[in-house]
Amino acid sequence: MWRFVLKRVLTIIPIMLGTTFIVFSIMSFAPGDAVGMLAADASQEEKAALRQELGLDDPLLIQYARYIKNLLLGDMGISYKSGAPVTEELAARIPYTALLAVVASIITIILAIPLGVIAAIRQNTFFDTSSMVFCLLGISIPPFWLGLLLILSFGVKLKMLPVSGSGSWAHLIMPAITQSVAGLATIARVTRSSMLEVIRQDYIRTARAKGIAYNQVIRRHALKNSLLPTITVAGLQVGALLSGAVVTETVFSWPGIGRFLVSSISWRDTPCVLGCVVIFVLTFSIINLIVDILYGFVDPRIKAIYKKA
């Protein structure tokens, strides 16, 4: 088991190198650079001097190698725009993104799994049909549009909630809803279909033949078996929360990493962009690792495979 975990942790290294290299290349090849944005009014000589100072004249591979070397030493570079270390910039924003992601995940999981389970055991009832229509809408509606609609209705018209920014729990409500709807809908649908499959299994009939009440059969026998696909999708959805953060945080002016990434891209602030990417990739990899380990706890057959590996 521990060997399996160690192996998976080691695979994070090539993933990290690959993603940072791709992003690094895209930032270099994209037209314009930080110097053009920061010192638009400076003379050609001043710009050239600045480029040399920032090392932007060096070949791509050398620049990249320098970045990786510094990254390994825990130095993510200096923000071109603010002049502050990238680690500080990120440290100031991570708590906001984390708070939003955690709240959104909790809403998603707490609502999606019961919704899917109840829809499955009451298949073809009004509850089932209406919740699946809701899920279809949830998957189809783009988050930025949903965010804007929420702002319009609850913020501007009803004046119930603050339109944007952060600072109180009230500020958190609309971004959290916007972030969670798509994942909630996806997970509920997956839970429903996997539950529908499980409750037709022979072992459910065996459990009922023991005289166990149906609700208890669902709780003790069906739930754990139906959770595998749910966990897979939930892991992917938590990953999607990160990319969703980019949109949601921008729409609601939420001071997290997502919004920071967008503004860093427009300032061509490569160290900051890379910093955000490193955080995202790391989080995503760790969540996927947790999902794989969870499989082993849910299904002894998978645990046996891990042990063999």
Place this chain on the structure above:
Amino acid sequence: MNQNDAVTAPSPMDSLELDIRDLRVEYRTMEGTVYALNGIDLQIPKGRTLGLVGETGAGKSTTGLAIMNLIPSPPGVIVSGSIFLGGESILKKSEKEMNLIRGNKVSMIFQDPMTSLNPVVPVVDQIMEVIEHHEKISPRESLPKALEMLEMVGIPRNRAHEYPHQFSGGMKQRVIIAIALACSPYLLIADEPTTALDVTIQAQVLDMMRELRKKYQMSMLMITHDLGIVVEICDLVAVIYDGRVVEHGTLRDIFINTRHPYTEGLFNSLPDMENPKAELKPIPGLMPDPTRIPTGCPFHPRCGYAMDICAKTRPSRYYASTEHYVECHLYDEKTVVSGGRIKQ
């Protein structure tokens, strides 16, 4: 019921473990209504084993599920009839009352051991569950009992905490039998318990079931299409066709004094040990589409003895003895005793 039976029945009602009368079950789907059971009658005296024999789709499993009151609904509907278990009417019980009976007074072993155990729960826990439920005891108290059950079906204690995927098919079926017997039921329904197992394991499992039946003195409904199993384990046999008993009797009645052409057809489909070169004579055709049952005797389209009347009216039941009866137009009160055109 036929008056004959009422007068000469050897066993009074109260000694019947299971008494099914005129049970009709339908599955009502969008594509049409499937008539699964069409007035089936089954009686099992206490301590005896009845073999329920028939082709796939004859309604064997539906009968078993009906006794457990576990017919999936929708689409299943019990239209009419009665099921008495130890004198109590099953169909009048609430779900809550049924949950005190299932696994306790009546248990069922299902056909496929590969899929009948929960893959994510250790086997001993699956046995403990039924004991805890019916005896209202804690896991600490139920564990020794569950281990004892496992040992009784031949599974060593040190494997008790393993998961079903670590067990072979035969071992899984043993676990399922242990679950079914854990609360010493009065009636055990075994739905093709050995069909999914290979022949040597079949013999072991059957031997074990025979011993346990003696030990617990329980009645048994053995659902099977295998006449070999019937000979080995059953006292009585009911041959069912299209959701109705067409011939019923003791082993000897069915195997030696065969009356119904369908029963004869079942025997003719088996290889003859004394004359292995003889060609098999399978029953031509298939079970009728249960959404469109033929008029008259449902077997007439496949029956070599069919007469004009067979397509028109359902044959009534004639008794050769108190236990041996047949539903076929070939017979009347007299010929059913002397035997008709079917020779053995």
